[in-house]
Amino acid sequence: MKKQHKICVTSTSFSKTEGLRKELLAVFPNSFFNEDGRKYNSEELIEYLNDADGVILGLENMDSKVISALPDLQIISKYGVGLDNLDVEFAKSVGKKIGWTGGVNKQSAAEQALGLMLGICRNLYLSGYKLKQGVWDKNGGVQLAGKTVGIVGCGHVGSQVIRLLQPFGCEILINDILDKSEFAKKQGAVQVDFETIVKKADIISFHVPLTNLTHYMVNETQLNKMKSSAFVISNSRGPVVEQKALHQALIKKQIAGAALDVFEEEPPTDLEFLSLPNLIVTPHIGGNAKEAIEAMGRSAIKHLKDYFYGK
Numbered sequence: 001m002k003k004q005h006k007i008c009v010t011s012t013s014f015s016k017t018e019g020l021r022k023e024l025l026a027v028f029p030n031s032f033f034n035e036d037g038r039k040y041n042s043e044e045l046i047e048y049l050n051d052a053d054g055v056i057l058g059l060e061n062m063d064s065k066v067i068s069a070l071p072d073l074q075i076i077s078k079y080g081v082g083l084d085n086l087d088v089e090f091a092k093s094v095g096k097k098i099g100w101t102g103g104v105n106k107q108s109a110a111e112q113a114l115g116l117m118l119g120i121c122r123n124l125y126l127s128g129y130k131l132k133q134g135v136w137d138k139n140g141g142v143q144l145a146g147k148t149v150g151i152v153g154c155g156h157v158g159s160q161v162i163r164l165l166q167p168f169g170c171e172i173l174i175n176d177i178l179d180k181s182e183f184a185k186k187q188g189a190v191q192v193d194f195e196t197i198v199k200k201a202d203i204i205s206f207h208v209p210l211t212n213l214t215h216y217m218v219n220e221t222q223l224n225k226m227k228s229s230a231f232v233i234s235n236s237r238g239p240v241v242e243q244k245a246l247h248q249a250l251i252k253k254q255i256a257g258a259a260l261d262v263f264e265e266e267p268p269t270d271l272e273f274l275s276l277p278n279l280i281v282t283p284h285i286g287g288n289a290k291e292a293i294e295a296m297g298r299s300a301i302k303h304l305k306d307y308f309y310g311k
Helices: 012-016 018-027 042-048 064-068 088-093 106-121 124-132 156-168 181-187 194-200 220-225 243-251 290-309
Strands: 007-009 054-057 075-078 097-099 148-152 171-175 203-206 231-234 257-260 279-281
Touching: 012 018, 012 290, 018 290, 042 064, 054 290, 064 088, 075 290, 088 097, 097 290, 106 124, 106 156, 106 203, 106 231, 106 257, 106 279, 106 290, 148 156, 148 194, 156 171, 156 181, 171 181, 171 194, 194 220, 220 243, 243 257
Parallel strands: 007 054, 054 075, 075 097, 148 171, 148 203, 203 231, 231 257, 257 279
Antiparallel strands: none
């Protein structure tokens, strides 16, 4: 008889998806879900995972302090692709297995980035909101076709955004810490330095992980170098954009607008910032299409199955 390993799920979207719950319980009957629908702090996370053998980790911060307090925990299976909330090196150093698959939600995130580009260029969001308030404002914005688009971060998501942009005939500039020249050549794009993208692009879309190099990549200095007609897009991680600096740039109309799916604080509470007319916002849903939720959940379950019962 199989040992009844205790599995705890922190992710709220996994916990709310009936199909994923059933699939996990079919393999691990002693599983528990985040029924509170909120992000646990460190103390709550330690209490919740106290005697768990495995965890399906969402966006909760799992640092060395939390990991050290969980001696029974054997595997951390990541729901999603971002690892900035998990101290991977420390976890490995104390014998914890990390279950992670890159790019599992890339189509969902890439489609949203394209949607934000189209929406902000063609003024779809603001004009629609105004119409709901009874205001008939026929400002159709500008076409995405033919614009210079800078893709910062050419990993799974950034690469997929570039593929989706092909029919629009954009000039595509790529910036990445790795050599992407072969991919760029195949896609008719050009790999350049970050400064070139900042100064030249009409639309700059960020698809980078949160690291020391990418923290506040979008700051006052860089915003001042952008075209006054430029749009900034980010559905990567909140602290990639310095929100205070972006707030001022939008008020002063140093750039034309921005579209954010991620924020320094989530959920954000700065209503003055959120209400700016040249800012489009969505509640961190880039990787949360129904199909992506299922794919991320099944990937996390597979890592647990492989670890406890073998491939």
